[in-house]
Amino acid sequence: MDSAQHDLTTMVLLQGLYDQIANALAERQTPPPEVRELQEASKQRQRELEELEQKLEDHQGEISEVKRKESECQIELEHFQKQKGMVTNEREFTAVISEIDYATKALQENSDRRHELEAEIQVMSDDITERRGSREDEEATQNEVVTAWEDRKAELKNIVHDHARQAQELEAQLEPKNRARFARLLKSKGGSALAEVLDGSCSLCHFALRPHLQQRVRRAQEIIVCEHCYRVLYLAEMEESNS
Numbered sequence: 001m002d003s004a005q006h007d008l009t010t011m012v013l014l015q016g017l018y019d020q021i022a023n024a025l026a027e028r029q030t031p032p033p034e035v036r037e038l039q040e041a042s043k044q045r046q047r048e049l050e051e052l053e054q055k056l057e058d059h060q061g062e063i064s065e066v067k068r069k070e071s072e073c074q075i076e077l078e079h080f081q082k083q084k085g086m087v088t089n090e091r092e093f094t095a096v097i098s099e100i101d102y103a104t105k106a107l108q109e110n111s112d113r114r115h116e117l118e119a120e121i122q123v124m125s126d127d128i129t130e131r132r133g134s135r136e137d138e139e140a141t142q143n144e145v146v147t148a149w150e151d152r153k154a155e156l157k158n159i160v161h162d163h164a165r166q167a168q169e170l171e172a173q174l175e176p177k178n179r180a181r182f183a184r185l186l187k188s189k190g191g192s193a194l195a196e197v198l199d200g201s202c203s204l205c206h207f208a209l210r211p212h213l214q215q216r217v218r219r220a221q222e223i224i225v226c227e228h229c230y231r232v233l234y235l236a237e238m239e240e241s242n243s
């Protein structure tokens, strides 16, 4: 095999490796829908749990404030009830009664609010306990799916690594000018340095080849590039006959 033929065959192999590398990288960046859904659902549940825990904390803060007010009202009430027994005239009596009414009402309001908060705290605590419990179950079931995806990602990483190493070895076998040309095209043409000739046209830019060029591509004794997109052209059958 002469050097142009050899380099062309090598470039076809290289392009195949780079295509597989690109596919593996793309797949690695795209978790399957079932993994994305699980990740999203898990995040959502975590957010809800955190909101609930925050609400519980707020309620607990409020309840200690309500309890403090409640005992203040209790002390006031006892104070005015003692005073009631010591009043000397009707005016004082009326004033004390009014204070007692006020303190009783405040005590009642605080006590009502405390009961309300206690009931809500109970509901929230139960909810949180249940959510924490069911999260463990959910994590166990989603583990399988996530593990499978992690395994696949590791596999893809190995594919990329192996193919890159193989590509490096093949590139070393190219004539320096062809190696540079291939690298330049790979970079400037979005990862596809080569284009197959299909039905007399470049398969990537669809530019029709002149018959004369088609023949030269078929003979595979020189590197022929597409006149329009400048990618190196090859024919599948040529590739087979030379390998």
Ligand SMILES: [Zn+2]
Binding pocket: 195, 202, 203, 204, 205, 206, 207, 226, 227, 228, 229, 230, 231
């Ligand atoms: Zn082209």
